[in-house]
Every structure is written in C-alpha cells, then in structure tokens.
Amino acid sequence: xxxxxxxxxxTSVGSLELINQVAEKVKASYNQGHQLVVVVSAMSGETNRLxxxxxxxxxxxxxRETDVLLSTGEQxxxxxxxxxxxxxxxxxYSFCGWQIPIRTDNVHGKARIEEIDTNALKExxxxxxxxxxxxxxxxxxxxxxxxxxxxxxxTTAVALAAALQAQECRIxxxxxxxxxxxxxxxxxxxxxxxxxxxxMLELASLGSRVLQIRSVEFAxxxxxxxxxLSAHGDPDDSGTLVTYEDENEMEQAIISGIxxxxxxxxxxxxxxxxxxxxxxxxxxxxxxxxxxxxxxxQNISEDGTTNFTFTVQKxxxxxxxxxxxxxxxxxxxxKVLCDTNIAKVSAVGIGMKSHAGVASTxxxxxxxxxxxxxxxxxxEIRISVVVEEKYYELATRTLHRAFGLDKAE
Amino acid sequence: xxxxxxxxxxTSVGSLELINQVAEKVKASYNQGHQLVVVVSAMSGETNRLxxxxxxxxxxxxxRETDVLLSTGEQxxxxxxxxxxxxxxxxxYSFCGWQIPIRTDNVHGKARIEEIDTNALKExxxxxxxxxxxxxxxxxxxxxxxxxxxxxxxTTAVALAAALQAQECRIxxxxxxxxxxxxxxxxxxxxxxxxxxxxMLELASLGSRVLQIRSVEFAxxxxxxxxxLSAHGDPDDSGTLVTYEDENEMEQAIISGIxxxxxxxxxxxxxxxxxxxxxxxxxxxxxxxxxxxxxxxQNISEDGTTNFTFTVQKxxxxxxxxxxxxxxxxxxxxKVLCDTNIAKVSAVGIGMKSHAGVASTxxxxxxxxxxxxxxxxxxEIRISVVVEEKYYELATRTLHRAFGLDKAE
Numbered sequence: 001x002x003x004x005x006x007x008x009x010x011t012s013v014g015s016l017e018l019i020n021q022v023a024e025k026v027k028a029s030y031n032q033g034h035q036l037v038v039v040v041s042a043m044s045g046e047t048n049r050l051x052x053x054x055x056x057x058x059x060x061x062x063x064r065e066t067d068v069l070l071s072t073g074e075q076x077x078x079x080x081x082x083x084x085x086x087x088x089x090x091x092x093y094s095f096c097g098w099q100i101p102i103r104t105d106n107v108h109g110k111a112r113i114e115e116i117d118t119n120a121l122k123e124x125x126x127x128x129x130x131x132x133x134x135x136x137x138x139x140x141x142x143x144x145x146x147x148x149x150x151x152x153x154x155t156t157a158v159a160l161a162a163a164l165q166a167q168e169c170r171i172x173x174x175x176x177x178x179x180x181x182x183x184x185x186x187x188x189x190x191x192x193x194x195x196x197x198x199x200m201l202e203l204a205s206l207g208s209r210v211l212q213i214r215s216v217e218f219a220x221x222x223x224x225x226x227x228x229l230s231a232h233g234d235p236d237d238s239g240t241l242v243t244y245e246d247e248n249e250m251e252q253a254i255i256s257g258i259x260x261x262x263x264x265x266x267x268x269x270x271x272x273x274x275x276x277x278x279x280x281x282x283x284x285x286x287x288x289x290x291x292x293x294x295x296x297x298q299n300i301s302e303d304g305t306t307n308f309t310f311t312v313q314k315x316x317x318x319x320x321x322x323x324x325x326x327x328x329x330x331x332x333x334x335k336v337l338c339d340t341n342i343a344k345v346s347a348v349g350i351g352m353k354s355h356a357g358v359a360s361t362x363x364x365x366x367x368x369x370x371x372x373x374x375x376x377x378x379x380e381i382r383i384s385v386v387v388e389e390k391y392y393e394l395a396t397r398t399l400h401r402a403f404g405l406d407k408a409e
Numbered sequence: 410x411x412x413x414x415x416x417x418x419x420t421s422v423g424s425l426e427l428i429n430q431v432a433e434k435v436k437a438s439y440n441q442g443h444q445l446v447v448v449v450s451a452m453s454g455e456t457n458r459l460x461x462x463x464x465x466x467x468x469x470x471x472x473r474e475t476d477v478l479l480s481t482g483e484q485x486x487x488x489x490x491x492x493x494x495x496x497x498x499x500x501x502y503s504f505c506g507w508q509i510p511i512r513t514d515n516v517h518g519k520a521r522i523e524e525i526d527t528n529a530l531k532e533x534x535x536x537x538x539x540x541x542x543x544x545x546x547x548x549x550x551x552x553x554x555x556x557x558x559x560x561x562x563x564t565t566a567v568a569l570a571a572a573l574q575a576q577e578c579r580i581x582x583x584x585x586x587x588x589x590x591x592x593x594x595x596x597x598x599x600x601x602x603x604x605x606x607x608x609m610l611e612l613a614s615l616g617s618r619v620l621q622i623r624s625v626e627f628a629x630x631x632x633x634x635x636x637x638l639s640a641h642g643d644p645d646d647s648g649t650l651v652t653y654e655d656e657n658e659m660e661q662a663i664i665s666g667i668x669x670x671x672x673x674x675x676x677x678x679x680x681x682x683x684x685x686x687x688x689x690x691x692x693x694x695x696x697x698x699x700x701x702x703x704x705x706x707q708n709i710s711e712d713g714t715t716n717f718t719f720t721v722q723k724x725x726x727x728x729x730x731x732x733x734x735x736x737x738x739x740x741x742x743x744k745v746l747c748d749t750n751i752a753k754v755s756a757v758g759i760g761m762k763s764h765a766g767v768a769s770t771x772x773x774x775x776x777x778x779x780x781x782x783x784x785x786x787x788x789e790i791r792i793s794v795v796v797e798e799k800y801y802e803l804a805t806r807t808l809h810r811a812f813g814l815d816k817a818e
Contacts, residue, residue: 016465050485056425057489058496065495068488068503072481076459079477080466086474087467094477098507099552120552143508143529 002167003035003125007135007157010044011174012231013077019043021232023084025172026130028235030090035125037164039135039157040081042073063108067137067147071097074134074153082132092130095121097137097145102156104138104146110290111138111146113155113218116163133160151212158215162222169219169226170239171211176230177240178203178210180405181258185396188406192240195256200226200242202348202382203259216242254358255349255403260396262343262389264294265317266375269324270335271305281331282308285323291316295344295377295384309375311386314340342374343392346384347399359383365402371395411576412444412534416544416566419453420583421640422486428452430641432493434581435539437644439499444534446573448544448566449490451482456559472517476546476556480506483543483562491541501539504530506546506554511565513547513555519699520547520555522564522627525572542569560621567624571631578628578635579648580620585639586649587612587619589814590667594802597815601649604665609635609651611757611791612668625651663767664758664812669805671752671798673703674726675784678733679744680714690740691717694732700725704753704786704793718784720795723749751783752801755793756808768792774811780804 006026013019026038050069054061078094085092100120104111121131135153138146148155154171161169178200181189195203197220204213210228219226219242229239272278279298286293296310312320321338328336352358362383366373371394375386387395400406415435422428435447459478463470487503494501509529513520530540544562547555557564563580570578587609590598604612606629613622619637628635628651638648681687688707695702705719721729730747737745761767771792775782780803784795796804809815 016462020466053425053485053489054492057429057493061492062495065488065491065501065503068491068505069485072484075481075484076462076478079474080462082474082477083463083470084466086471092474094474096477096554145505 001033001035003037003164004029005037005039005157005161005164005166005169006172007039007153007170008041008081008172008231009153009174010041010047012172013040013081014044016080018232019077019080020084022172023081023088023090025231025235026081026085027088027090030130037121037125037131037133037160037166038081039133039153039160040074040077041135041153042070043077046073046076064144067108067145070147071134071137071145074136078132078134085130085132090130091128092132093124094132094134096134097156098139100133102138102159104140104148106140106142106144106146107290108140108144108146110149111140112214113138113148113159116159118160118163121160121164148214149212151215154212154215155218158218158222158224158226161224161226162218167225169224171215171226171228172231173210173228174231175210175228176233176237177228178257180256181396181400182260185260185393186258186400186406189400190405192256193238194241194243196350197242197244198381199256199348199350202346202379203257220244254351255347255405256351257348258396258399258403258405259346259348260343260392262392263314264311264342264344264386265314265320265338265340266309266311266342266386267317267320267324268307268309268335268337268339269328269333270307270337272308272331272333274304274306278306278331279308282324282327283310285327286312286320289319289323291320291323295375295386297375297377311342311344311375341389342386343389343395344384344386345392345395345399346382347403348382349403350381352381352383361402362399365398366395369394369398371398410442410444412446412573413438414446414448414566414570414573414575414578415581416448416562416579417450417581417640418562418583419450419456421581422449422490423453425489427641428486428489429493431581432490432497432499434640434644435490435494436497436499439539446530446534446540446542446569446575447490448542448562448569449483449486450544450562451479452486455482455485473553476517476520476554479556480543480546480554483545487541487543494539494541499539500537501541502533503541503543505543506565507548509542511547511568513549513557515549515551515553515555516699517549517553517555519558520549521623522547522557522568525568527569527572530569530573557623558621560624563621563624564627567627567631567633567635570633570635571627576634578633580624580635580637581640582619582637583640584619584637585642585646586637587666589665590805590809591669594669594805595667595809595815598809599814601665602647603650603652605759606651606653607790608665608757608759611755611788612666629653663760664756664814665760666757667805667808667812667814668755668757669752669801671801672723673720673751673753673795674723674729674747674749675718675720675751675795676726676729676733677716677718677746677748678737678742679716679746681717681740681742683713683715687715687740688717691733691736692719694736695721695729698728698732700729700732704784704795706784706786720751720753720784750798751795752798752804753793753795754801754804754808755791756812757791758812759790761790761792770811771808774807775804778803778807780807 544565
C-alpha cells in the first residue's frame with residue numbers, strides 16, 4: 001500500500017462529466033489499495049470568470065480580496081470531486097488550504113508555502129478516506145487566504161507529497177508527458193520516458209506548460225518522485241518520470257529538448273550611467289512589486305553609459321514599464337523600451353555540462369534561417385535566445401532538427 | 410458614531426452593477442461616521458447553480474461537501490463587495506465564517522450558531538475598516554465548513570449584531586418593509602412602520618419571505634433592534650422596525666397581518682393504534698432526519714385508531730414520506746398520505762391575546778367564500794389554517810378584508 005499524491009489540472013476537471021471521469025480514475029487507484037491525496041485546480045475557465053468579475057468592479061482590485069475570490073474556484077472542484085467519489089462508493093473528504101492548513105507567507109497572489117501540518121490529512125487517510133485538496137491556496141499568518149500564483153496547484157501537490165513523504169506525485173494533465181519540443185509546433189517531437197530534474201527545472205522555467213517551475217524546485221529540494229501523465233488517456237501509460245541525476249548512470253544526450261515561450265516581454269532602460277549598484281537600483285523596485293525577472297543582459301559601456309535589458313512575464317510588462325519609468329527619472333536615464341513582440345527559444349540538456357560546441361551549433365542553425373538573435377543567456381545545462389515573435393515556430397523546429405531530436409533515441 | 414450591522418440578500422447583490430450600488434450605499438453610511446459590519450448572501454441564482462452541479466454528479470450528495478460547495482457563493486460576494494468598496498475609496502476587509510470564526514454545531518445544511526468570537530472583527534473596525542462578512546456559513550468543531558440553511562445570512566447578521574452589541578441590525582431586501590399581507594396577492598396591503606417581535610416571529614415562521622425565522626428568534630433572545638429596509642429604494646425611507654412589546658404602549662390592532670405560504674406539504678399517517686407514545690414514535694425519526702415539522706394535528710380516536718397529520722417544508726416532503734412509510738410498517742399503520750397541494754394562511758396579531766372572536770371572524774369569512782379548512786392550529790397571537798392550494802390568493806385577500814387591514818391605520 002503506497003501513499004500517492006495525484007493532481008488534476010483545470011482542463012482535466014473542466015466539466016461535470018470530466019470530474020466524473022476523474023472520480024472513476026481515482027476510484028481505480030483506491031481499489032488498488034493506495035492511500036490517496038488528490039489535489040485539484042479550478043474548473044477551466046473559472047479563474048478567468050472570477051477575475052473578469054473583479055476587473056469589472058475595479059481595475060486595481062485588492063490582492064487580498066482577489067485571493068478570497070479566486071480560492072473559491074478550487075474549493076468548488078474539491079467539493080464536487082468528493083461528491084462524485086461518494087457517488088462511486090469511494091469515501092472522500094475535502095480540504096481547503098486553510099483546513100490542512102498549508103501555511104504560507106502573506107504575498108497575496110504569489111504566496112510561498114512555509115509549513116504544512118499533515119495531521120488532519122493523516123487522520124482522514126488512516127480512516128481509509130481519499131483526501132481531496134483544493135490546490136493553489138494557503139493560509140497566511142494573519143488568517144487571510146492566500147494563493148500560490150497561476151499553476152500553483154502543481155506546487156500544492158508536490159509540497160503535500162514532500163510533507164507526507166509520498167511514494168510518488170502524479171501530475172495528470174492534458175498532455176501525456178514531457179516532449180522534446182512542443183508537439184503543436186514540431187511534428188517530430190518525441191515523448192521522453194524520463195527527464196532529469198535539472199532538465200525539467202529548465203524546461204519549466206522556460207515556459208513549457210507541463211509543470212509550474214516552483215513545483216519542480218520543490219520536488220528537487222525534497223527529491224519527490226514526480227511523474228507527468230495524461231488525465232484522460234490510456235490508464236496504463238506511465239508518462240514521463242522526473243529523475244534525479246545521480247540515479248541515472250546512462251550517458252546523457254547532449255540536448256534533451258527545445259523549450260519555447262512567447263509569454264515574455266523585453267524591457268530596456270537606455271543610457272544608464274555606468275556605475276556600481278546600478279543593476280540593483282533598477283531591479284530592486286521591480287522585485288518590490290513582486291514582478292519576476294527572467295533573462296538579464298547588460299551591454300558593455302559606451303560613453304560612460306550602458307543599456308540594461310531584462311525580460312518579465314507578459315502580463316507584468318505594463319506594470320514593470322511603469323516602475324521602470326519612475327526609476328529612469330531617478331537615475332537619469334532618458335529612455336525606457338517595452339517590447340512584447342518576442343519569443344524565447346532554449347536548448348536544454350544535462351549532457352551540455354560536459355560537451356562543447358552546443359552554442360555554436362545553435363547560433364549557426366538560427367543564422368542559416370536568417371533569424372536574428374536579440375538576447376542570449378546561458379546556464380550550465382541551457383542556452384536561451386530571444387528572437388522576434390514571428391520566428392517562434394521556425395526557431396523551435398530549426399533547433400529540434402539541429403540537435404537531432406527528430407531521430408529515434 | 411454607532412456600530413451598525415447591515416445585511417444584503419441575494420437579489421440585492423445579484424449582479425456586478427447591484428454590488429456596486431450596495432457599495433455606494435455602504436460608503437454613504439460609512440461617511441456618516443458609522444462602524445459597519447456588512448453581511449452578504451450569494452448572488453441570486455448562484456446557490457441554485459451550485460446545487461444543480463452537485464445534483465448532476467450525485468442525487469444524494471454528502472451534506473458536508475454540499476456546505477463546502479455552497480459556502481463559496483457568499484465568499485465570492487464578500488470579496489467582490491470588498492473590492493467595490495476599495496474602488497469607492499472605502500477601506501474594507503472581507504471575512505468568511507471560519508475566519509471570524511462563527512462557531513456552529515455540526516449539523517450540515519442547518520447548523521446552529523454556538524459562539525462568535527468578535528475580536529478579529531473589532532480589530533478591523535478599530536482600524537476604520539468596513540467588515541464585509543460572508544453570510545450563511547460557520548465553522549464546526551471538527552474544522553468543517555457548515556451552512557445555516559436557506560436565508561441563513563439573516564441569522565448571521567442578527568447574531569453578529571447581538572455579539573457586537575450593535576445599535577441596529579438593518580436587513581436590506583427587495584421589499585421595503587413588512588406588509589399586512591403579501592402585496593403581490595393583496596393590492597390593498599399596507600407597509601407597517603413597526604411590528605412587534607412576537608408578530609414578526611409568527612410572520613417569519615409562516616413563510617413571509619422577509620426574514621428567516623431563526624434570525625428573528627435570535628433577535629428576540631438578545632433584543633437586537635432589527636429593521637427591514639429596501640436595498641435599492643429611497644435611502645431616507647426607514648422601513649419597518651421590529652419592536653419589543655414592553656417598549657410599545659399604544660393599543661395594539663387585533664390583527665396586524667395575514668401571512669400566506671404555499672411552501673409546505675401535508676403528511677398523514679392513518680389508522681395509527683391510539684396509545685401513548687405514538688406521537689413520539691412518529692416524529693422522532695422525522696426529527697432525526699433534520700426535517701422540521703410545522704403544524705401538528707391529531708384527530709380524536711375512532712375504533713381505537715387515530716389519524717396523525719403534520720406539515721413540513723415542501724422540499725423535505727419526499728424524504729419525510731419515506732421515513733413515514735418505514736414508521737408505518739413498525740407501528741402497524743396501513744396508509745401514509747403526502748399532499749403537496751396545500752396553502753397555509755394565518756392571521757397574526759399581538760392584540761389577539763386580549764380579544765375574543767378572532768377565530769370565528771376568520772372561519773366565517775372563509776366559509777362565506779366556500780373555502781374548506783383542512784387543518785387548524787393556533788398560538789397565543791396567531792391562527793393558521795391549511796386550505797387547498799388553489800385558494801391561496803383568495804383566502805389571503807378574504808382575511809385581509811375581514812380584519813379591516815385594507816383600511817388606513
């Protein structure tokens with residue numbers, strides 16, 4: 001008998017019929033003798049419906065109250081799935097974040113989990129019940145409801161798996177695993193049976209829609225065995241397993257996958273006086289607004305001034321540009337640019353650590369297609385480039401072919 | 410500066426535009442310097458929408474999970490109203506039942522309030538904030554969400570007014586006060602400026618839609634000054650004030666109002682052996698199912714057997730009939746009848762205590778219109794009759810005229 005955490009996303013519970021199908025799937029696992037904690041998202045479309053109401057009432061709605069509003073989405077799904085399980089004669093018991101409780105900091109809209117009390121869950125599991133948990137939500141120190149940010153239900157699932165020392169955390173989604181590239185862009189993309197944690201972390205941070213990055217970080221920190229599977233596909237399919245490198249003795253492919261995203265925007269602040277502390281004076285006000293920065297590039301100095309460029313998530317672009325205009329005034333810069341017409345394409349592979357030439361292969365392939373590179377950043381196992389948005393698909397396909405990912409393993 | 414509890418029902422917050430109007434109304438009270446606790450219901454239609462989903466998933470859905478589901482309705486309204494208040498530059502802070510907390514017993518769907526901790530509310534009031542409270546919900550001893558039953562937001566408002574020793578509890582609704590009869594049935598019905606608590610209690614128990622009976626009981630127990638007003642009508646209108654008899658030295662009208670309801674069903678169990686303890690053996694299983702019984706009539710015995718009749722709320726009728734069939738087997742009765750085709754019409758008046766002849770006026774008036782009376786019950790200040798449902802309007806108008814309520818005070 002194993003303790004397993006399952007997570008079903010919004011599209012997997014997007015209608016009453018789908019909730020019923022999830023209940024049947026959960027029941028089947030329960031009948032195999034597993035102890036189950038099932039984390040659910042809001043029904044697809046519900047979060048946007050609620051945000052739409054908030055937006056109509058007030059353009060700048062309170063973040064605390066937005067969390068109160070949004071958390072109802074997952075609460076509804078949790079109670080409905082518990083009812084569907086009862087209907088299938090499977091004992092179930094729903095939990096909101098505050099009932100467990102999942103304690104977080106008080107950063108509304110992007111709260112971080114600080115502590116999980118597992119006693120209430122363990123008590124219900126010991127009674128033979130399936131615990132159905134409303135994902136995405138927690139409880140701040142002042143008793144307010146918090147939410148963990150978009151995709152936060154993944155984080156809830158992984159954090160619960162870590163806290164409960166679950167045998168496996170299974171993320172059921174509308175894709176059946178992790179691919180070498182987005183199959184909607186690259187016809188030859190292949191599903192990977194295994195992906196290393198480091199690769200998954202890069203893929204998640206690059207906007208691969210499969211897993212939220214914080215959930216992968218959490219999984220890595222606590223070494224939670226994580227598996228990505230299809231919610232409504234073949235029940236015997238084992239999806240993609242996220243592994244930890246030292247468990248993996250086979251030789252690694254140089255590049256495992258190409259990740260693409262057009263969900264970022266590029267911000268530049270020009271003619272910044274080139275003195276020490278300037279990066280901090282630009283990025284601190286951005287961080288204080290809880291805007292996450294991804295790529296950062298600072299060009300070499302000309303005439304004692306420099307240009308500073310970074311990317312943020314598109315929905316944060318307008319707010320970031322406002323902050324930046326304020327900063328520009330303070331530090332004597334004359335110009336702020338905001339470009340949402342970009343795409344980021346990245347090559348990721350744990351094998352990159354020990355191989356040279358990846359960057360040159362990448363840049364040559366893009367150059368052959370006359371794709372101009374606007375920004376470059378690298379990590380130990382990743383190279384990312386920013387290109388004009390219109391090259392989103394072409395750049396992805398080009399790199400997938402350049403690294404031989406279209407050929408069978 | 411007074412502490413005032415306001416309550417807005419589902420139709421008063423039934424759209425974003427109406428929520429905005431409520432926000433303006435609350436803001437106006439706030440600007441007058443009052444400390445405000447505002448209790449809200451779910452947006453009209455929302456509770457039924459949620460129940461519809463539950464019903465589709467499972468005909469006999471868990472009551473605990475139903476409470477988790479339904480409580481989201483009020484939570485959504487509370488957060489939206491708080492946002493609308495912020496938009497009008499009125500500091501507001503929302504509370505769910507569990508956040509206050511409003512502690513209840515664990516009878517899901519019909520929970521009773523046991524204790525209210527007012528510290529969290531008082532702290533926010535002291536900060537100059539309007540506390541927006543999700544009505545209808547509480548927290549059971551085991552940490553589960555409970556709901557107080559339909560119309561439970563009234564009870565939340567009155568209970569908070571009592572606990573906070575508020576100067577007044579104002580129930581804003583889609584009618585502008587308490588009438589001598591339902592104005593949709595009786596064109597000549599007049600709005601009362603004042604109604605005694607006892608009369609209000611009878612009117613509420615008789616299905617007058619203005620206030621939930623438990624809220625009136627609560628108000629009486631703690632002598633909460635209670636006022637019924639129009640949510641979106643003339644802001645200077647003072648509605649109907651519920652008074653406590655000893656404050657009221659004027660001579661009372663014999664009959665203050667006629668209440669009508671067609672929300673009850675009549676159940677009979679026939680040929681019951683006429684021995685002691687039989688009423689208890691019939692009603693105890695009904696009570697155990699948390700079905701509330703209203704009128705009870707036991708006819709005189711014939712041939713050593715008797716007939717036992719009582720009324721319940723229509724939505725409980727099928728369940729009550731099932732229980733009763735089981736009871737019939739056990740006590741040797743051959744027949745159970747369930748009649749949903751009834752209406753209850755009642756004459757209510759605190760003056761009845763000291764006047765004779767009310768019953769005869771009532772029965773004569775109905776007889777003149779050839780309306781057959783099926784059941785009669787009385788209290789100190791009320792006479793109720795059950796008639797066939799088709800006489801619902803006619804009986805109401807007849808009694809309104811018979812007691813001279815159509816004439817100016």
